[in-house]
Amino acid sequence: MTGPIFPGSSVKAASAAELRFRLDYPLAPSRGVRVVALDSGAELMVRKVAETPWTKAKFFVAETAISTQGMHGGPVEVVFRSLDGAVALLNDELEDVDSIIMVASSDYGSEAAATIGAACAVRGIMTAGLVHGDNTELTVSVLRPCAQVLLVPADGSDLEALLIALRA
Amino acid sequence: MLRQEINELLTQTGPETPMGDLFRQYWIPALLAEELPENDCPPVRVKILSERLLGFRDSEGRYGLIDEFCAHRGVSLWFGRNEENGLRCAYHGWKYDVTGQCVEVPSESSNSRFCSNVKLKSYPLVKIGDILWTFMGDQDKTPPFPEYEFALVPSTQTFTSKRLQESNWLQALEGGIDSSHVSWLHSSGLNNDPLFKGAEGNKYNLGDLKPHFEVVETDGGLYIGARRNADDDSYYWRITPWLMPSFTMVPPRGDHPLHGHFWIPIDDENCWVYTFDYQPVRDLTAAERQAMKDGFGVHSENIPGTYIPVRNKSNDYLMDRDAQKRGETFSGVGGIAIQDASLQESMGPIVDRTKERLATTDAGIIKARAKLRKAAIALREEGKIPEGVDPAHHRVRSASVVLPRDQAFIESVPEKLKARPGVRQASV
Ligand code: FES
Numbered sequence: 001m002t003g004p005i006f007p008g009s010s011v012k013a014a015s016a017a018e019l020r021f022r023l024d025y026p027l028a029p030s031r032g033v034r035v036v037a038l039d040s041g042a043e044l045m046v047r048k049v050a051e052t053p054w055t056k057a058k059f060f061v062a063e064t065a066i067s068t069q070g071m072h073g074g075p076v077e078v079v080f081r082s083l084d085g086a087v088a089l090l091n092d093e094l095e096d097v098d099s100i101i102m103v104a105s106s107d108y109g110s111e112a113a114a115t116i117g118a119a120c121a122v123r124g125i126m127t128a129g130l131v132h133g134d135n136t137e138l139t140v141s142v143l144r145p146c147a148q149v150l151l152v153p154a155d156g157s158d159l160e161a162l163l164i165a166l167r168a
Numbered sequence: 169m170l171r172q173e174i175n176e177l178l179t180q181t182g183p184e185t186p187m188g189d190l191f192r193q194y195w196i197p198a199l200l201a202e203e204l205p206e207n208d209c210p211p212v213r214v215k216i217l218s219e220r221l222l223g224f225r226d227s228e229g230r231y232g233l234i235d236e237f238c239a240h241r242g243v244s245l246w247f248g249r250n251e252e253n254g255l256r257c258a259y260h261g262w263k264y265d266v267t268g269q270c271v272e273v274p275s276e277s278s279n280s281r282f283c284s285n286v287k288l289k290s291y292p293l294v295k296i297g298d299i300l301w302t303f304m305g306d307q308d309k310t311p312p313f314p315e316y317e318f319a320l321v322p323s324t325q326t327f328t329s330k331r332l333q334e335s336n337w338l339q340a341l342e343g344g345i346d347s348s349h350v351s352w353l354h355s356s357g358l359n360n361d362p363l364f365k366g367a368e369g370n371k372y373n374l375g376d377l378k379p380h381f382e383v384v385e386t387d388g389g390l391y392i393g394a395r396r397n398a399d400d401d402s403y404y405w406r407i408t409p410w411l412m413p414s415f416t417m418v419p420p421r422g423d424h425p426l427h428g429h430f431w432i433p434i435d436d437e438n439c440w441v442y443t444f445d446y447q448p449v450r451d452l453t454a455a456e457r458q459a460m461k462d463g464f465g466v467h468s469e470n471i472p473g474t475y476i477p478v479r480n481k482s483n484d485y486l487m488d489r490d491a492q493k494r495g496e497t498f499s500g501v502g503g504i505a506i507q508d509a510s511l512q513e514s515m516g517p518i519v520d521r522t523k524e525r526l527a528t529t530d531a532g533i534i535k536a537r538a539k540l541r542k543a544a545i546a547l548r549e550e551g552k553i554p555e556g557v558d559p560a561h562h563r564v565r566s567a568s569v570v571l572p573r574d575q576a577f578i579e580s581v582p583e584k585l586k587a588r589p590g591v592r593q594a595s596v
Pocket residue numbers: 238239240241242243257258259260261262
């Protein structure tokens with residue numbers, strides 16, 4: 001069958017031999033990923049994954065959602081604790097971030113999850129939710145409203161695969 | 169991204185490779201039944217998982233899949249004569265049966281036992297539905313036959329085609345898992361294609377370009393649910409099952425048939441795409457069947473007498489920029505299947521996954537790769553039979569449903585994701 005092969009067509013460059021002539025460029029790491037454990041079950045899993053050195057990913061445990069500043073009464077801030085115990089605030093940690101990965105194993109962190117989801121929506125930050133442990137249905141109901149992608153169920157190796165894929 | 173060594177692990181399926189061993193745990197399509205239409209018909213060359221084989225059907229209707237090359241001096245048995253329950257090499261007349269057993273060596277004396285010691289490698293070839301299936305693993309561990317619904321319904325309700333794709337199997341499969349491209353690449357098909365158009369769900373599909381995803385692990389693979397806004401109080405869900413290693417189903421539209429694909433490696437740089445359409449509870453209409461033969465829906469128009477698409481790499485897929493300008497196609501390439509093939513082939517024979525920049529919305533692809541890698545390693549290290557070998561895993565269906573906003577597909581419609589004889593598909 002004949003047909004248009006356009007002048008300057010590069011379709012033939014899609015061969016194995018031609019692949020090596022592709023422009024090579026350094027791999028930029030992603031702008032930033034934050035992993036947030038929403039409860040103690042999730043924290044265990046996140047701690048394990050955080051032992052591997054990552055380029056840009058930072059890991060936190062969500063402590064409390066602060067509701068006092070909310071214009072409409074809802075929480076606007078979440079207190080984070082980094083894995084070595086330092087305190088941080090959600091709104092500071094969202095600077096220069098592409099994606100937030102929330103990990104939950106219960107409904108304990110539902111308020112924090114909702115607050116994080118809302119803050120990310122405003123800033124156009126991608127949200128993923130990892131449903132860890134056996135308490136699937138309850139945990140899903142916490143993460144579903146505030147995550148663009150849910151993994152059901154998910155363990156440490158899923159978090160790792162996701163972080164590698166994102167070049168975190 | 170993916171590390172280079174994992175990309176190699178997932179994309180190489182020849183003998184002795186980890187993914188090759190994984191594929192060899194399953195019954196997989198080797199040919200369409202129509203390729204061996206009658207007893208003593210011409211043999212067909214089959215390259216699959218990088219092995220060169222020959223399929224043939226003997227005088228009594230037995231199917232066989234044997235080494236392509238004669239044990240005597242290595243000529244292709246494709247030139248052989250298929251006669252009197254065996255295939256006779258055209259060079260010096262050695263003859264083989266469907267199991268690859270040499271049954272005659274004309275140069276030997278008639279009472280010689282020589283030929284009983286000559287046996288070509290062979291695999292079973294079994295017709296189920298419109299497909300001839302093979303199992304290329306350890307024949308002592310042959311699993312039960314496959315039970316995919318499209319292959320089990322009466323022949324009046326099902327249609328299967330195939331096409332060559334000039335790319336590694338994995339980037340083809342990943343297109344089947346990634347349903348978010350439908351609202352872009354195939355947008356015009358939703359309005360024009362006779363096997364897609366007119367469904368209520370299409371307007372939701374086109375109306376919300378930022379779907380949410382839920383990736384749910386199942387016994388045999390994954391369900392990937394894509395959620396789009398429907399009405400104020402409801403969501404439109406499209407649910408794609410993926411079964412290990414390379415079976416996907418596309419969520420249906422309206423009363424159109426259910427469809428899906430098998431992505432079968434030919435070698436590491438080419439694959440066969442088997443594409444099926446079926447109706448669980450009714451016959452396909454003559455118009456539906458004709459549209460499939462003509463390459464509409466997810467099928468392709470092939471060069472007559474071949475399984476090579478008319479629109480292919482050698483002719484720029486008959487790129488039509490004017491049709492694109494007129495809004496008839498999004499990419500300028502006609503036909504849903506070839507829209508996919510053109511882009512997946514453009515990545516190169518084996519895409520370099522160390523360079524890709526995935527986003528969280530690619531979680532379905534990320535999870536599928538992780539499952540394949542784990543299964544290949546568990547098979548190699550522990551001899552663990554992978555998911556998707558058990559025929560119970562095959563009985564899945566895709567679905568499209570509109571649900572209240574507070575309900576999710578996996579809790580609300582688990583039964584709609586199962587193949588249920590006599591029950592219509594869940595489709596909007
Ligand atoms: S090569 Fe086949 S019979 Fe000699």
